Amino acid sequence: MALGGLLSSAVSAETFVVRDIRIEGLQRISAGTVFNYLPIRVGDSVDEQATADAVRTLYRTGFFRDVRMERDNGVLVVAVQERPAITSIKIDGNKDIDSEQLLDALKQVGFAEGRVYDQSVLDKVENELKQLYYSRGKYAVRIETTVTPLPRNRVAIDLNISEGRVAKIKRINIVGNEAFEDDELLDQFELETSGWTSFISKNDQYSKQKLGADLERLRSWYLDRGYINFNITSAQVSLTPDKQDVYITINVDEGDVYTIKEVKLAGELIVPADDLGELVTLREGDVFSRKAVTQSTSALTERLGAEGYAFANVNAIPDIDSENRQVTLTLFVDPGKRAYVRRINMAGNTKTADEVLRREMRQMEGAWIDTEKVKRSRTRLERLGYFQSVAVETPPVAGTTDQVDVNFTVEEQPSGNLMAGVGYSQSQGFILSSSVSQDNFLGTGKRVSFEFNNSSSNTVYSFGYTNPYYTIDGVSRGFNLYYRETDAGEANVSDYTTDAFGGGVTFGVPINEFDTVRLGANLRNLTLKLAEDAQDHQILFVNPDWDGMATDYNDSESYLSATLTASWAHDTRNRALFPDRGVLQRFTAELAVPGLDLEYYTVGYRHEWYRPLFIKDWTLLLQGDVAYGDGYGDTQELPFFENFYAGGPATVHGYEDNSLGPRSTPDNDPIGGNFKLVGSANVIFPAPFLADVQSVRTSAFIDAGNVYSTYDDNFDVGELRYSAGVALVWVSPLGALTFSLAQPLNAQDDDQTQQFQFSLGATF
Structure with missing residues (x-):
């Protein structure tokens, strides 16, 4: 700070009254700005101390690189030399961080175009930029700054950045561990040495925050296994001279394993002690585990919360017996007031x-x-x-x-859908569809929908209406009307066509929080038309008295049927879309009432079981589906157009849609069966490259299943078909996309296999 020339030596110790103030040297800054900061006013008596304080005040504004004060008789002369203004900032060489992000970072420290240039701020800028690159693992970064003076007291700033490459973790050493191998401990770390997946995960790039999290995971690993005195004595991070490789050394002191001597409950036990004791997972003789302690205190807190004690506290107080390596754990309960x-x-x-x-x-x-x-x-x-x-x-x-x-x-979120679409699936070919649906019609929670769907195998028109709260107790009621044309030959099954129209009503009755019973009635008129090369069993269904003559039968027939449906569902899944925990069980039954053209029944059971795995965001899904149908009265068998089918992504991956089970002779077309058994085991895991697990689901699976005709032979478990593979489902803004790659494990010679299967849809 320049304070020279404050006052002449002749008057330096004298006090004088300021009759006027004159500012000299201003270029860009207005005189009014200077007067706002200047602590001296006309009429003030000033001395050497007052002028020195005034110089410091003006200098601290950062506008000036030199400030002098002189006395011209009764006039105080303030002579200033302004700092230059930054007219431009140019950044070159940056690839990892774009220029806009860097300029925003500079602005945070007061360095931007139009601001006053200050060398000390520029030095701070260089340090801030280096820290920004250090946080990304680029420790070899170099920043060269060029300041170019320009006319009218301005400067141009050029920042040339040499980023260098990201420093990779070369080795992580753990010193002092005896109970566990290095590999077992390093499996708990997010940081790792370079591997073939590192370019995706970036986990071979050192980060102080990641290392801190890894050290906490290491501490939890030991504390959950009884090492109550475990301690990380030091964590050292070193760079090679070229700043390209990182070495991490972690020194630990494991200590001894401690067991539980006794678990006691203390405090105000609002809930009976026996009930609370059942929630504690630790028992006498167990190895001490901090995780188990946390789970126990959380369970106790939740139990008290269910009784209205929302602000309850449960504190775990350990009493450590170092000599016997035992812990007496006291869980002190403070319920507070019921809220x-x-x-x-x-x-x-x-x-x-x-x-x-x-x-x-x-x-x-x-x-x-x-x-x-x-x-x-x-x-x-x-x-x-x-x-x-x-x-x-x-x-x-x-x-x-x-x-x-x-x-x-x-x-x-939008609960309605107005859609026109085109898509393709391997079983139905090109699909044209349009639909208008509103799950929350006019904000009432009622659902109204109309759908048109046209593919090579199906043409569908339908209208539906559902009131989920038809009664105040949560009984739902829904209506539906539909018209459907089906060409079975285009769906990879034996050749025939049906035209059906009908409608129905369904009531849903909640039994409790997780169980619902649904009852429905439907009326349908179906016209069946056989192909020229119709199978014998199809002809016999239409013409029970057929004598086997090739042309002596009717090739079409209409059937009026009324069906009653009933189902019971137990659903504890946490989400309707992509659940990751809970169980779904559903029993279904359908009965075509006697007295009309068709008399048959079907029953089925479906089970889905979701359980989170020990790896975060990984889920085990076990599911099974079994169904059986038969005729009664004048209908001797289950109508063949009501048969069950298997094969394809919805049942057994790796086999063509509907291709499994009994086949016709001599053309070998699938004809389905009256008994279906399918199941699968799935491991669901986060999609690589995608963080949005809510709309994308990937899984590895093993499928098993088939359909059977109980009229021809008995069920044979040896006829089950198996496959294994991976699948991806993406609920995109353009519709649902499903892909699977599966390998049939026991395909027979006449099976139709299809390793890659997909269904695509797009809206416009």
């Missing part, structure tokens, strides 16, 4: 009526809060399909100690 719900508030539902949300509530106003009911209420809102996200908060009511509000905040 009651004052109000349940809804926010964010601009289109959906408040009633639609409130009827899904399981927590009631005025009752004590039950955290499980609050969670269930949120899940029910998420399962409606009207909302992109649902958040819930339970803030205490101000001025009270025993009341809370429950605030649900939803983010609505």
